[in-house]
Amino acid sequence: MKKIKLTIIIIFLLLLMGGPAIGASKVSFYANITAIEPIMEAFEAKTGIAGEYTRISTDKFLATVLTEFEAGKLLADVIQAPIPVLEMLSEKGVISSYISSVAQTYPDWTHKNGIQLFGIEYVALIYNKELVKQEDVPKRYEDLTDAKWKDKIVMANPAIHPTTISWLIGLKENVFSSEEEWMNFVKGLAANKPMFVASFGPTPAPVESGEKLIAISMPKYIITKAPAPLDWAKVAQPLLGTPRAIAVTSSAPNPDSAKAFIDYWLSDEAMSILAEDVGEYVLAPGIFPPIEGMDKAEVIAIRELSDEEIQQWGNEFKQIFAVE
Amino acid sequence: MNSSSRNTVILLVIVGFLTVSPVIMLLFGSFSRGLSVSGAFTLDKYIAAYTDPDLGEIINNTVIFVFGSSLLATLLALFLSYLNNRTDITWKFLFRIISITPMMIPHILFSVSWVLLLNPSNGIFNLILKQLFGLKNSLFNIYSLGGMILVEGLLDMPIAYLIIAPAMASFDVNLEESSRVCGANTLQTLIRITLPVLRPAILAAFILCIVRCMASFAVPSVIGMPGRIYVLATHIYRTISIGFAIDYGKAAAIGMSVLVISVILIIIYRYLTAESEKYVTISSRGYRPAVIELKRAKVPLFFVLGLLLFILIVLPVLVLVYTSLVPYSMIPSSRALSMMNLNHWREVLKDPISILSLKNSIFLGIFGATIGIILSIFVAYTIVRIKTRTSGILESLSFLSFSFPGIVIGVGFMWFFVRTPIYATIWALLIGYIATYIPYGIRPLSSAFIQIHKHLEESSRVFGAKPLTTMRRIIVPLLIPGITSGWILMATMFLRELSLSVVLARPGSEVMAVQILRFASDGLWGRLSALGIIMIVISTSLVALVTFIGIKLKP
Numbered sequence: 073m074k075k076i077k078l079t080i081i082i083i084f085l086l087l088l089m090g091g092p093a094i095g096a097s098k099v100s101f102y103a104n105i106t107a108i109e110p111i112m113e114a115f116e117a118k119t120g121i122a123g124e125y126t127r128i129s130t131d132k133f134l135a136t137v138l139t140e141f142e143a144g145k146l147l148a149d150v151i152q153a154p155i156p157v158l159e160m161l162s163e164k165g166v167i168s169s170y171i172s173s174v175a176q177t178y179p180d181w182t183h184k185n186g187i188q189l190f191g192i193e194y195v196a197l198i199y200n201k202e203l204v205k206q207e208d209v210p211k212r213y214e215d216l217t218d219a220k221w222k223d224k225i226v227m228a229n230p231a232i233h234p235t236t237i238s239w240l241i242g243l244k245e246n247v248f249s250s251e252e253e254w255m256n257f258v259k260g261l262a263a264n265k266p267m268f269v270a271s272f273g274p275t276p277a278p279v280e281s282g283e284k285l286i287a288i289s290m291p292k293y294i295i296t297k298a299p300a301p302l303d304w305a306k307v308a309q310p311l312l313g314t315p316r317a318i319a320v321t322s323s324a325p326n327p328d329s330a331k332a333f334i335d336y337w338l339s340d341e342a343m344s345i346l347a348e349d350v351g352e353y354v355l356a357p358g359i360f361p362p363i364e365g366m367d368k369a370e371v372i373a374i375r376e377l378s379d380e381e382i383q384q385w386g387n388e389f390k391q392i393f394a395v396e
Numbered sequence: 397m398n399s400s401s402r403n404t405v406i407l408l409v410i411v412g413f414l415t416v417s418p419v420i421m422l423l424f425g426s427f428s429r430g431l432s433v434s435g436a437f438t439l440d441k442y443i444a445a446y447t448d449p450d451l452g453e454i455i456n457n458t459v460i461f462v463f464g465s466s467l468l469a470t471l472l473a474l475f476l477s478y479l480n481n482r483t484d485i486t487w488k489f490l491f492r493i494i495s496i497t498p499m500m501i502p503h504i505l506f507s508v509s510w511v512l513l514l515n516p517s518n519g520i521f522n523l524i525l526k527q528l529f530g531l532k533n534s535l536f537n538i539y540s541l542g543g544m545i546l547v548e549g550l551l552d553m554p555i556a557y558l559i560i561a562p563a564m565a566s567f568d569v570n571l572e573e574s575s576r577v578c579g580a581n582t583l584q585t586l587i588r589i590t591l592p593v594l595r596p597a598i599l600a601a602f603i604l605c606i607v608r609c610m611a612s613f614a615v616p617s618v619i620g621m622p623g624r625i626y627v628l629a630t631h632i633y634r635t636i637s638i639g640f641a642i643d644y645g646k647a648a649a650i651g652m653s654v655l656v657i658s659v660i661l662i663i664i665y666r667y668l669t670a671e672s673e674k675y676v677t678i679s680s681r682g683y684r685p686a687v688i689e690l691k692r693a694k695v696p697l698f699f700v701l702g703l704l705l706f707i708l709i710v711l712p713v714l715v716l717v718y719t720s721l722v723p724y725s726m727i728p729s730s731r732a733l734s735m736m737n738l739n740h741w742r743e744v745l746k747d748p749i750s751i752l753s754l755k756n757s758i759f760l761g762i763f764g765a766t767i768g769i770i771l772s773i774f775v776a777y778t779i780v781r782i783k784t785r786t787s788g789i790l791e792s793l794s795f796l797s798f799s800f801p802g803i804v805i806g807v808g809f810m811w812f813f814v815r816t817p818i819y820a821t822i823w824a825l826l827i828g829y830i831a832t833y834i835p836y837g838i839r840p841l842s843s844a845f846i847q848i849h850k851h852l853e854e855s856s857r858v859f860g861a862k863p864l865t866t867m868r869r870i871i872v873p874l875l876i877p878g879i880t881s882g883w884i885l886m887a888t889m890f891l892r893e894l895s896l897s898v899v900l901a902r903p904g905s906e907v908m909a910v911q912i913l914r915f916a917s918d919g920l921w922g923r924l925s926a927l928g929i930i931m932i933v934i935s936t937s938l939v940a941l942v943t944f945i946g947i948k949l950k951p
Contacts, residue, residue: 100903106918109749124903127914131642132899135807142432143814147902157640223517229621232637267539267622270633273917274618277508281725283517296918300724379639386638394624 217260295351418808468549473556500935503614539623562877658799772837802895844878880946
């Protein structure tokens with residue numbers, strides 16, 4: 073009995089001594105982008121400034137940053153999120169006006185009052201190259217409405233997933249020549265009864281395993297999930313995606329480190345890591361992900377949709393895709 | 397005010413502070429215009445939430461899902477705890493550990509395992525059955541209400557098991573012997589004596605499962621959503637997720653109805669177990685749990701139990717081991733076997749954040765569960781022994797945070813903690829965990845308290861012992877099975893907790909579930925499975941250690 077008590081006390085003391093981990097902080101980075109640890113390490117190695125990366129999913133991003141900001145406790149020096157989120161935060165005064173000199177090499181349309189666009193969350197048709205014959209690979213988006221794809225498609229739920237909703241609207245505005253043509257595509261896709269998942273994250277697994285054959289997903293998975301037999305359908309039309317953006321916060325606890333971080337983030341070195349290691353499509357000129365054919369693909373940034381528009385279209389798609 | 401009333405009020409303040417604070421923030425949020433808690437008053441969120449034309453179908457699905465899963469969990473737990481505690485079935489220790497294994501597995505992983513086994517396109521079970529019987533179509537479709545009930549029922553079964561098992565273990569053999577003397581056979585004794593006496597534990601398990609199922613998100617999301625079956629939790633997600641400006645106030649407005657249902661369930665439970673003296677099995681006359689000899693049924697029941705646990709629990713875990721070894725999601729084949737390697741394991745073990753989160757989770761699991769169980773002993777004692785209106789309020793309060801859907805309660809805690817100095821520290825996680833999951837400690841302890849006769853305490857006091865001495869010397873030793881169960885429930889929950897962690901964890905306070913979510917977001921199922929298995933091994937070791945200590949300390 074005494075031995076057991078003693079053992080329990082020792083375990084507790086050890087836990088208390090080594091328990092909560094406390095880390096030094098120099099620049100705090102809130103982001104919804106994933107797998108960026110190599111950039112954080114390279115930044116620290118280059119500048120000596122420790123980078124702290126907090127991943128916050130898109131659905132909690134605004135709530136977290138606004139709650140902290142309104143309580144005067146925003147811990148982030150730099151934030152990264154889809155452009156509509158940063159614009160909403162900018163309206164609330166969360167974003168500073170800092171413009172990095174490195175951003176001068178980026179296209180003009182990527183500068184937005186302190187918010188810098190650096191990449192596109194691009195979407196493509198990702199298929200299992202071992203199970204889909206080359207002649208069956210879609211050549212155009214409309215090919216996805218062919219009955220041979222019935223029960224073979226996986227996609228994020230078009231009634232709720234903002235990027236998928238934006239992608240469908242992007243097709244209407246940038247790819248299809250008429251609204252009728254576009255609506256036929258959407259209804260044809262719905263008739264093939266795609267399997268819905270919550271976001272892009274769970275889309276590649278069913279394609280890898282052969283549960284489904286094709287996904288409306290992100291080409292970056294071809295890199296991050298290698299050697300999975302994934303490839304993208306090189307359709308004749310452009311690829312679309314929502315812009316990824318970054319900014320320094322107006323209340324940054326470490327403003328100088330924040331500026332150094334954003335300068336590094338936008339540099340060719342960091343963008344090359346993002347493209348090569350993570351498969352992201354970046355806007356730094358001349359840098360492409362190492363995915364065959366991606367350097368020649370036309371990738372268009374979708375117009376920013378307001379939340380009202382996204383909700384309205386989400387409800388519309390909910391009806392269209394509710395087919396039995 | 398006498399000392400009992402004063403202690404009740406003190407506990408009420410502590411538990412109330414822990415559990416009411418986030419719920420109050422959510423209540424403000426649900427009545428506040430805009431995205432924060434400090435907007436102008438509005439009823440718009442309630443009107444929008446409760447006039448949704450889909451609500452009827454959602455409620456229907458939710459009722460079937462919740463009752464189906466809870467019933468399955470409770471019945472399975474009853475069967476397993478009876479065989480494991482009351483019979484001479486062999487390999488008891490192993491069966492005990494396997495029975496509670498699902499609660500050590502991150503729910504998202506367990507759900508994905510079942511998808512790999514039972515999806516209609518190429519689920520492993522379906523492929524085997526097709527080959528064996530020459531079927532054209534798959535026999536099972538996991539993406540159905542039945543599939544959701546199966547997986548959720550299995551995930552919640554350990555909760556029911558850990559509440560029912562201690563009550564089974566403390567059963568007074570005299571009651572059953574009297575029944576047999578009067579001519580009843582084993583089955584009649586089970587139905588007429590054993591089960592009615594165990595009513596508080598069975599009801600407590602069933603109610604806790606109902607509340608947990610209502611708040612569950614992983615199974616409805618991974619299995620329900622692809623099958624286009626929405627229940628309340630996914631309905632909340634669907635309602636608030638359209639767009640970038642997520643309105644958690646609106647989610648809270650829907651969540652309030654879950655809260656009301658939970659409170660009603662607690663009241664019903666208190667009513668049904670009001671005459672707690674009927675369920676006393678440990679009195680001053682001594683007690684000894686009886687072992688029923690299975691005789692000829694021993695071998696068949698051993699195989700039934702073994703097969704059941706293998707198919708329902710071991711097989712999904714083996715799928716995880718397999719997934720952690722293949723380079724990507726693959727159906728088992730000779731090619732898959734030839735491609736197996738340890739790359740996912742290497743990636744996880746060399747990742748400093750994974751190691752840090754492992755360390756933090758172990759700390760939170762052991763330290764948090766111990767603090768939680770100490771608080772639970774006092775709360776359970778007050779609820780069972782001091783049956784006043786205040787103790788009734790205390791019992792309801794303990795369920796407040798627990799019964800809120802997981803995707804909302806974390807935000808409630810964030811809105812609360814951001815106003816305190818512990819925001820963004822590991823201590824916020826610790827307090828949040830205890831506040832939310834305190835029913836895991838209280839339920840098994842309440843069931844155990846009900847079985848201990850008051851005379852034991854009274855005898856101690858007659859001999860001059862103070863209340864705390866009586867608690868330490870008489871009550872706590874008799875409560876060891878309940879304490880062990882409660883501690884295991886809390887520790888394993890804290891080790892895999894996600895709802896709060898995903899909102900409150902910051903650099904330095906990362907925990908395993910957050911790391912698992914990161915891998916899931918990137919679709920890295922191999923690393924996810926490797927980390928999940930590490931989590932299962934740690935949890936199993938802790939459970940085995942605590943079960944062993946519990947057996948040693950048992951009077």
